[in-house]
Amino acid sequence: MRVVVTGGAGFIGGNLVHALLGGGAEVTIIDDLSTGSMDNVHPAAAFRCLDVLSPEAAQAISDAHPDVVVHLAAQVSVAASLADPAFDRAVNVDGTRAVAEAAVAAGARRVLSASSAAVYGEPQELPLTETSPTAPAVPYGASKLEAEGVIAEVLRPAGVDFASLRFANVYGPRQRAEGEGGVVAEFASRMARGETPVIFGSGSQTRDFIYVADVVNACVLAATHEGVLAHPGVSGPAYNISTGTATSVNMLAEGLRVAMRYPGAIERADAREGDVEESVLSPAKAADAFGWSAAVELQAGLAATGTWFMQQS
Numbered sequence: 001m002r003v004v005v006t007g008g009a010g011f012i013g014g015n016l017v018h019a020l021l022g023g024g025a026e027v028t029i030i031d032d033l034s035t036g037s038m039d040n041v042h043p044a045a046a047f048r049c050l051d052v053l054s055p056e057a058a059q060a061i062s063d064a065h066p067d068v069v070v071h072l073a074a075q076v077s078v079a080a081s082l083a084d085p086a087f088d089r090a091v092n093v094d095g096t097r098a099v100a101e102a103a104v105a106a107g108a109r110r111v112l113s114a115s116s117a118a119v120y121g122e123p124q125e126l127p128l129t130e131t132s133p134t135a136p137a138v139p140y141g142a143s144k145l146e147a148e149g150v151i152a153e154v155l156r157p158a159g160v161d162f163a164s165l166r167f168a169n170v171y172g173p174r175q176r177a178e179g180e181g182g183v184v185a186e187f188a189s190r191m192a193r194g195e196t197p198v199i200f201g202s203g204s205q206t207r208d209f210i211y212v213a214d215v216v217n218a219c220v221l222a223a224t225h226e227g228v229l230a231h232p233g234v235s236g237p238a239y240n241i242s243t244g245t246a247t248s249v250n251m252l253a254e255g256l257r258v259a260m261r262y263p264g265a266i267e268r269a270d271a272r273e274g275d276v277e278e279s280v281l282s283p284a285k286a287a288d289a290f291g292w293s294a295a296v297e298l299q300a301g302l303a304a305t306g307t308w309f310m311q312q313s
């Protein structure tokens with residue numbers, strides 16, 4: 001199988017490329033290294049340092065003759081999307097269109113595109129399912145939702161299989177702590193350096209934390225499963241990639257503290273405006289459609305993540 005992975009020098013992409021190569025796939029990475037790193041690029045993958053919006057990226061997709069394109073490249077920072085929504089939309093919506101059109105031109109048979117729990121905004125019901133109302137609270141969520149529509153608009157008439165994978169809060173090795181690294185990376189890197197982690201608000205806010213190997217496995221199964229189009233949604237087949245378990249930030253911090261044997265304190269600060277209080281996503285549709293479910297227990301995932309951050313510090 002030949003696979004193009006956009007964003008393959010990033011956190012999720014780096015882990016995915018390693019797994020794909022391990023499974024015998026031929027992989028081409030397209031990544032502009034804006035937030036990614038060459039440290040994440042497996043030497044056995046072909047690497048093209050390109051912006052997905054450039055004509056050269058479309059040519060690189062064509063040159064790779066992919067069976068499957070996994071589109072992970074994105075503007076991933078919520079804060080940056082608030083500061084510059086036009087740039088966020090350009091990368092996440094126009095970039096997705098460019099990749100989808102290039103995939104069609106290259107004769108790919110399937111495209112998977114990374115979406116996000118951010119498409120739901122403040123949940124109206126829990127757990128969130130793919131038919132729950134979508135009301136993104138931030139431009140990043142809006143661009144991810146629009147990109148789901150773009151994928152369907154370009155690929156459905158072309159007869160190319162597609163799926164938008166709505167990742168919950170992904171954590172694990174290779175995640176960046178700086179910027180929008182996510183709370184696990186933030187806490188783990190601080191604990192590894194002996195610095196005090198800070199919980200914003202009461203810490204009772206919940207998230208659906210999913211280990212990156214489970215997300216990678218979801219991508220691999222969705223890439224190879226026949227019949228991924230069996231459950232069309234409103235704008236296209238969207239699948240939650242989540243555990244279905246809500247974990248509070250307090251529980252998370254405690255789990256990491258135990259896993260990393262962190263002896264220090266945990267600081268408290270005022271809640272951040274706009275943070276969703278509760279979030280948990282049902283993974284039932286992905287289980288039904290391509291036989292995927294999360295397998296890594298939180299404590300095991302935190303231990304592996306903690307070990308990686310210790311090795312980096």
Ligand SMILES: NC(=O)c1ccc[n+]([C@@H]2O[C@H](COP(=O)([O-])OP(=O)(O)OC[C@H]3O[C@@H](n4cnc5c(N)ncnc54)[C@H](O)[C@@H]3O)[C@@H](O)[C@H]2O)c1
Pocket residue numbers: 006007008009010011012013030031032033034035036037050051052053071072073074075076091095114115116117166167168169170171182
């Ligand atoms: N990490 C999470 O918790 C999470 C949750 C939901 C959705 N997602 C989505 O998963 C995908 C991967 O996210 P990640 O956490 O690995 O982030 P990441 O920042 O580590 O990876 C994104 C990669 O895309 C590259 N990139 C950015 N803009 C590009 C462009 N214009 N052209 C080419 N490459 C470009 C970056 O250099 C980086 O390597 C993104 O689409 C993100 O929105 C992530």
